[in-house]
Amino acid sequence: MAEALSCFEEDFTCLICCDIFTDPVTLKCSHSLCEKCLQRFWTTQDVPQCPVCRKECSHDEPTKSLAFRALCETFKNRKPSAVSGDVCPEHKEELKLFCFKDQQPICVVCYTSKKHENHKCSPVDEAAGNLKRDLKTQMNRLQETLDKLKKARESCVKQAELSKERTSKDENQIKKEFEKLHQFLRDEEEKHIRSLRKEKECQDRKLEARMKELSKQISDLSENMAAVWQDMEEENITFLQNYKDTLKRLKRPSVPNTTPEQEKYQHHHFQTMIFTTWARMQNLVEKSPVTLDPDTASSKLQVSEDCTSVVYKKKKINVSDNPERLYVGVLASQGFSSGVHCWDVEVRNNNNWTLGVVGETVDRKRLYKMDPKSRFWCFRYVDYEYKKGNKSVSHINSNERPNIIRLQLDFEKGELRFIDPFRNRSLCTYTGGFPEKVFPYFCSGDVDKPLHVFAAKKQNL
Numbered sequence: 001m002a003e004a005l006s007c008f009e010e011d012f013t014c015l016i017c018c019d020i021f022t023d024p025v026t027l028k029c030s031h032s033l034c035e036k037c038l039q040r041f042w043t044t045q046d047v048p049q050c051p052v053c054r055k056e057c058s059h060d061e062p063t064k065s066l067a068f069r070a071l072c073e074t075f076k077n078r079k080p081s082a083v084s085g086d087v088c089p090e091h092k093e094e095l096k097l098f099c100f101k102d103q104q105p106i107c108v109v110c111y112t113s114k115k116h117e118n119h120k121c122s123p124v125d126e127a128a129g130n131l132k133r134d135l136k137t138q139m140n141r142l143q144e145t146l147d148k149l150k151k152a153r154e155s156c157v158k159q160a161e162l163s164k165e166r167t168s169k170d171e172n173q174i175k176k177e178f179e180k181l182h183q184f185l186r187d188e189e190e191k192h193i194r195s196l197r198k199e200k201e202c203q204d205r206k207l208e209a210r211m212k213e214l215s216k217q218i219s220d221l222s223e224n225m226a227a228v229w230q231d232m233e234e235e236n237i238t239f240l241q242n243y244k245d246t247l248k249r250l251k252r253p254s255v256p257n258t259t260p261e262q263e264k265y266q267h268h269h270f271q272t273m274i275f276t277t278w279a280r281m282q283n284l285v286e287k288s289p290v291t292l293d294p295d296t297a298s299s300k301l302q303v304s305e306d307c308t309s310v311v312y313k314k315k316k317i318n319v320s321d322n323p324e325r326l327y328v329g330v331l332a333s334q335g336f337s338s339g340v341h342c343w344d345v346e347v348r349n350n351n352n353w354t355l356g357v358v359g360e361t362v363d364r365k366r367l368y369k370m371d372p373k374s375r376f377w378c379f380r381y382v383d384y385e386y387k388k389g390n391k392s393v394s395h396i397n398s399n400e401r402p403n404i405i406r407l408q409l410d411f412e413k414g415e416l417r418f419i420d421p422f423r424n425r426s427l428c429t430y431t432g433g434f435p436e437k438v439f440p441y442f443c444s445g446d447v448d449k450p451l452h453v454f455a456a457k458k459q460n461l
Contacts, residue, residue, distance in 0.1 A: 014032075015051065015052055016034065016038070016041060016226070016227075020072055021033075021034055021069075021072040023035040023036070024069055026062055027050050028058070029050050029055045031052040031053065033051065033062075035062070038051070038062060040230070041222075045222060087107075088109070088110060090109075093109050095237055097111050098127035099111075099116055099119050100120045100127070101119045102116070104241065105124055105240045105241065127240065128240060132232055135228065135246070138250050139228060141252070142221065142224075145252055146221055149214055149221070149253075153214040156207050156210050160207045164200070167199075167200040170196055171193060224250070228249050228250065290332045290341075290440050290455070291306075292304075292330055292331075292442065292453060293332060293333040294307065295325065296324050296326050296364070297325070297326070297329075298325065298327060300316055301330050303330060304450075308453050308454060309453065310442055310453075311451075312449075314447055323364070327364065327365050327367055328367060328443060329354065330441075331439040331440065331442075332440035334439070335439040336409060337436075337437040339412070340409065340412075341411075342406065342407065342409070342455075343440065343455060343456055344406050344421065344454055344455070345404065345405050346453075346454070347381070347403065347404070347405055348403045350381075350444060350446045350449040350451060351381065351384065351449075352382055353381050353444050354379075354380045354441070354442070355379055355380075355418070355443075356370075356376060356407070357407075357438040357441055358375060358376055358377075358441040359434070360436050360438065361375070362376075371389040372389075372430065372432065376389070377430045377434075379393075379427065379428040382445075386427070396427060400423065402420035402427070403422070404421055405427070406418070409438070411434060415430065415431050416429070
């Protein structure tokens with residue numbers, strides 16, 4: 001008879017408490033559970049779900065079945081009662097003590113035996129009370145962890161919404177700018193919109209993966225917490241017998257920053273985009289504009305709102321330490337890996353400046369020597385002395401200080417020239433090529449005396 005009943009025991013067992021159903025209820029997904037077990041599990045969820053298949057439940061669930069309830073009660077009554085867990089299996093004595101070292105209930109005979117010699121023990125009621133208080137403390141910490149995970153997920157959702165708003169705003173701006181152009185420029189407009197949307201899709205994929213990870217951590221942690229609460233409601237002996245397994249469920253997951261720094265949003269330089277498109281139409285590659293990128297400026301350099309000038313400040317500026325930011329200096333928004341490019345920099349009475357180009361892959365958080373080996377091709381004016389990198393340049397008369405320095409880059413030729421356009425003379429030249437894409441580089445150390453950047457005038461070439 002007992003063997004026959006054991007074959008059906010699995011069909012009458014709740015998957016949460018692992019015992020025969022008590023007041024069973026059934027969800028629309030056909031899974032049955034104890035009513036109290038299901039309600040307790042739902043208290044840990046934002047949206048009611050089936051604990052088995054994770055299907056979202058409606059408000060009219062669950063349903064009760066009197067016939068199934070009666071069937072479970074009949075099965076309980078007919079099932080042979082198990083041997084009492086209150087008796088020591090070795091000495092057949094009542095379990096009255098709990099061994100903290102072995103983390104199990106023991107009888108008085110066990111306590112006096114050599115096996116538990118010098119072990120710390122307490123009466124089962126006292127031990128259960130103390131351990132439950134400890135578990136409650138740990139559960140409170142896990143609840144804090146759960147709250148932080150939910151807060152992190154909410155932050156990701158807000159970031160996704162903000163990204164959508166910014167993308168929509170930039171898309172409208174792009175369309176507005178391109179309306180000023182003739183019909184034959186529509187292809188360029190569509191190309192830039194596709195690029196913008198591709199950036200948004202990439203950001204959305206990262207945020208979606210992050211939210212998915214947080215949801216899984218929340219779900220797993222909720223399940224473990226529900227199971228621990230269930231264990232704590234058991235009789236003391238049962239609770240203590242399962243205490244080792246209960247502890248395993250209390251492993252705390254790592255918690256991300258609840259207010260993670262938002263991923264850097266790349267604003268489009270609309271005027272630069274329009275000018276570059278027009279320049280490509282006119283085949284004026286040498287007139288590519290150069291604008292400064294504020295996100296690359298070191299903490300003592302302030303870039304103007306129109307991104308055409310930079311000035312040195314004595315006090316550090318409060319800026320985020322993003323990966324693009326340089327330890328010293330500022331880069332242009334545009335990098336070059338082909339063609340001929342030319343731009344002018346007004347230095348005037350600035351007594352500490354550095355101009356040139358920098359390789360794309362340099363470590364931006366380090367201070368380098370100003371030479372091509374470090375992928376810096378620079379011309380400098382420091383302490384009333386002109387320098388090619390770190391080497392002095394002696395042929396420039398200090399009485400003929402140029403107000404404007406013209407930089408002329410011929411990438412295919414592998415040449416960078418520094419020119420005084422008004423005297424039509426070469427100040428400094430680098431040859432030998434560039435192993436990678438380069439970005440125009442600027443640095444100032446003279447307080448309140450800015451460097452101004454603008455396109456080179458054709459008549460001065």
